[in-house]
Amino acid sequence: MKKILITGAAGFLGSHLCDRFIDEGFHVIAMDNLITGDLNNISHLFSLSNFEFHHHDVTKFVHVSGKLDYILHFASPASPIDYLKIPIKTLKVGSLGTLNLLGLAKEKGARILVASTSEVYGDPLVHPQNEEYFGNVNPIGPRGVYDEAKRFMESITMAYHRHHGLDTRIVRIFNTYGSRMRLNDGRVVPAFMGQALRGEDLTVFGDGSQSRSFCYIDDQVEGIYRLLFSDYTDPINIGNPHETTIKEFAEEIIALTGTKQKVIYKPLPQDDPTQRQPDITKAKEILGWEPKVHRNEGLKIVYDYFKSLSPEDLQRKEHRDFSTK
Numbered sequence: 001m002k003k004i005l006i007t008g009a010a011g012f013l014g015s016h017l018c019d020r021f022i023d024e025g026f027h028v029i030a031m032d033n034l035i036t037g038d039l040n041n042i043s044h045l046f047s048l049s050n051f052e053f054h055h056h057d058v059t060k061f062v063h064v065s066g067k068l069d070y071i072l073h074f075a076s077p078a079s080p081i082d083y084l085k086i087p088i089k090t091l092k093v094g095s096l097g098t099l100n101l102l103g104l105a106k107e108k109g110a111r112i113l114v115a116s117t118s119e120v121y122g123d124p125l126v127h128p129q130n131e132e133y134f135g136n137v138n139p140i141g142p143r144g145v146y147d148e149a150k151r152f153m154e155s156i157t158m159a160y161h162r163h164h165g166l167d168t169r170i171v172r173i174f175n176t177y178g179s180r181m182r183l184n185d186g187r188v189v190p191a192f193m194g195q196a197l198r199g200e201d202l203t204v205f206g207d208g209s210q211s212r213s214f215c216y217i218d219d220q221v222e223g224i225y226r227l228l229f230s231d232y233t234d235p236i237n238i239g240n241p242h243e244t245t246i247k248e249f250a251e252e253i254i255a256l257t258g259t260k261q262k263v264i265y266k267p268l269p270q271d272d273p274t275q276r277q278p279d280i281t282k283a284k285e286i287l288g289w290e291p292k293v294h295r296n297e298g299l300k301i302v303y304d305y306f307k308s309l310s311p312e313d314l315q316r317k318e319h320r321d322f323s324t325k
């Protein structure tokens with residue numbers, strides 16, 4: 001049985017990856033320090049003999065006994081609210097955490113895939129963003145802690161690949177949504193859905209003309225899966241190119257949820273990207289991948305998921321106290 005280590009396994013993307021690799025017959029070692037994750041996302045896997053959970057901070061030395069075939073490094077705060085609250089930890093997990101996992105991959109002879117982000121393009125001057133674009137990032141702005149950590153992650157991963165011949169993959173993930181997200185972590189889809197569920201007005205930052213494109217979780221997981229088993233070692237965009245403005249998107253959520261509330265406008269945060277749309281030509285050509293789930297369909301699944309949660313589960317999805325971590 002092939003063994004895979006998934007870091008950030010109790011988070012949104014990590015938990016869905018655990019499900020996929022369990023379904024594919026892997027032995028999954030899930031690792032997380034639970035800073036933004038939730039054990040409930042993976043508790044349904046605890047009874048399986050081919051699943052183990054390690055409560056561990058990957059910025060500390062990472063040890064796994066026995067053989068290891070693959071590593072997926074997904075540990076990192078990923079939402080603006082999270083990484084603005086824990087900026088140093090965000091920088092550490094992208095830098096020291098990545099360094100530790102590259103070292104482990106080298107020791108074990110494992111293939112490693114690291115989770116980068118469209119944020120490496122910053123506030124892009126090229127649209128849509130293709131992988132050749134170097135980006136427009138403000139290193140000292142508040143978002144720099146996340147963007148630069150991920151840029152360092154890419155850089156050191158390529159250095160291990162070139163210098164040590166390590167078997168590496170880099171995915172640049174564009175906005176992805178699905179079940180198990182937290183409701184108030186500042187990401188657009190759960191933020192709007194949470195407001196609709198609570199009967200609050202939907203908050204749009206700026207005038208709402210900034211664009212985003214949202215990829216459904218199952219499509220994202222499929223893209224990551226295909227990349228891991230491809231032989232492509234340069235970074236590759238995985239996301240849904242179907243773009244919308246935030247204002248239009250808020251109207252879509254109002255129509256979907258039937259909320260009687262309206263859209264309200266607040267000032268745009270510093271360095272908020274004005275445009276975000278992946279060029280997925282490479283993913284199509286190299287991985288034979290493109291998203292399949294239409295936004296209407298995906299959003300309905302996710303809204304039904306949030307509606308089905310008990311009040312206690314919903315409250316847990318609202319609250320995250322970093323002061324105790």
Ligand SMILES: NC(=O)c1ccc[n+]([C@@H]2O[C@H](COP(=O)([O-])OP(=O)(O)OC[C@H]3O[C@@H](n4cnc5c(N)ncnc54)[C@H](O)[C@@H]3O)[C@@H](O)[C@H]2O)c1
Pocket residue numbers: 007008009010011012013014031032033034035036037038056057058059073074075076077078079093097115116117118172173174175176177
């Ligand atoms: N969801 C998206 O749209 C998106 C977009 C681009 C990139 N990504 C990347 O995908 C990965 C997962 O994002 P997500 O949306 O699932 O976020 P998430 O916050 O739900 O999950 C991240 C997980 O990493 C864990 N973690 C953080 N620091 C850790 C540490 N030092 N040691 C061990 N575990 C740690 C958290 O507890 C959490 O469970 C991140 O690397 C993120 O940068 C996500």
